[in-house]
Amino acid sequence: EIVLTQSPGTLSLSPGERATLSCRASQNVSSRSLAWYQQRPGQAPRLLIYGVSTRATGIPDRFSGSGSGTDFTLTISRLGPEDFAMYYCQQYGRSPLFGPGTKVDIK
């Protein structure tokens, strides 16, 4: 069974800085089946990226995804005030699995 690990657990940054979030899988993620979601406090999750690097509809281009095999990265090029939130990676398929999340908070 695949396990997803996200690091760091918390990332403390200032607005305007670059955020780099990591997601590591215990086994190869097949068919580039890796997605990223953002969840702001008190809100439902929002799809950011799927297929490792394809932005979902309406997602600004400051969000980008990369990686392959077992190592994946979500990069936020310049943090806006609305980007301070929880971020989950997800391996999808018939039994989707989420990572434990990375919290991006204000330094």
Place this chain on the structure above:
Amino acid sequence: QVQLVEYGGGVVQPGRSLRLSCAASGFTFSTYAMHWVRQAPGKGLEWVAGISHDGSDKYYADSVKGRFTLSRDIPKNTLYLQMKSLRAEDTAVYYCARDIVTVTSGVFDHWGQGTLVTVSS
């Protein structure tokens, strides 16, 4: 615009049953797979179950298999989750989520606001 509204949550005793509903609007319900995803208080996301666009294929997380049943009523644009033999560990906010395609790809592009289920005596 796409809207998913969950209802049916509440407080229920361990061992009892509860049915959640998700009313969908703003899109052609019959052409998308649908899912339930839950989030225990202060915890991460856990996929619960998914159903194909026409209801012919259903998949469940091991943690709920045999206790939860997923169904959809296409004329009513409604997704259901029948939950039996509820346990304390089923306590969570339950989100209804739309898949991006007709089959269960597991990519969720629209989410409801969630309904809280609390299992407690």
